[in-house]
Amino acid sequence: MADTLHTLGYASPAGQILIEPEKLQERVAELGRQIDADYAGKEPVLVCLLKGGVLFLTDLMRAMRIPHSIDFMAVSSYGIGARESTGVVRIIMDLERDIRDKHVLIVEDIIDSGRTLSYICAALQSRQPASLKICALLNKYERREIDVALDYVGFDIPNEYVFGYGLDVDELYRNLPFIGVLRT
Numbered sequence: 001m002a003d004t005l006h007t008l009g010y011a012s013p014a015g016q017i018l019i020e021p022e023k024l025q026e027r028v029a030e031l032g033r034q035i036d037a038d039y040a041g042k043e044p045v046l047v048c049l050l051k052g053g054v055l056f057l058t059d060l061m062r063a064m065r066i067p068h069s070i071d072f073m074a075v076s077s078y079g080i081g082a083r084e085s086t087g088v089v090r091i092i093m094d095l096e097r098d099i100r101d102k103h104v105l106i107v108e109d110i111i112d113s114g115r116t117l118s119y120i121c122a123a124l125q126s127r128q129p130a131s132l133k134i135c136a137l138l139n140k141y142e143r144r145e146i147d148v149a150l151d152y153v154g155f156d157i158p159n160e161y162v163f164g165y166g167l168d169v170d171e172l173y174r175n176l177p178f179i180g181v182l183r184t
């Protein structure tokens, strides 16, 4: 753990930095290069899960050099004030375009119990994409309840509530350029 949060001048909850902005950007650049190589000659569709995946998506896109399209899906698994998935996943907003015969890469902020991603994967797989892979920035591996094959992972992290870089605390602090850990 590095500095306390206030040293960067951002309004944020009590906590500490888990992943510094530079480390995030370096890792996202690496993932972009790896995805470019793996999807060379293809035009993948990056499917971003709203809202947490947004900052990761936009940085990952800029790290990629191959042509690709993007689409969005919103699902609910946590309610406001909740810190754990309810287990009931609902699609609140569906993709704009058909993914049949497309190479789909799901871009997600964090995988925790695995419930959200396993539900989404099953839903997308039934639409018959040419391929379906997952890119998750953060992996809270200790919390897994449902096994989900992750194709790309930014960082394995401990079982603590994290925020920043797309991840919220009751809808706030998604703007922070680092990943912080709540400490009260």
Ligand code: IMP
Pocket (backbone or CB within 6 Å): 052, 077, 078, 084, 085, 108, 109, 110, 111, 112, 113, 114, 115, 116, 117, 160, 161, 162, 163, 167, 168
């Ligand atoms: P899962 O269904 O338990 O894997 O939960 C996945 C979703 O829960 C993620 O897409 C996040 O939106 C949210 N989530 C899980 N852990 C955290 C966290 O530590 N901070 C913020 N959101 C989280």
Ligand code: MG
Pocket (backbone or CB within 6 Å): 049, 050, 051, 052, 053, 108, 109, 110
């Ligand atoms: Mg999410």
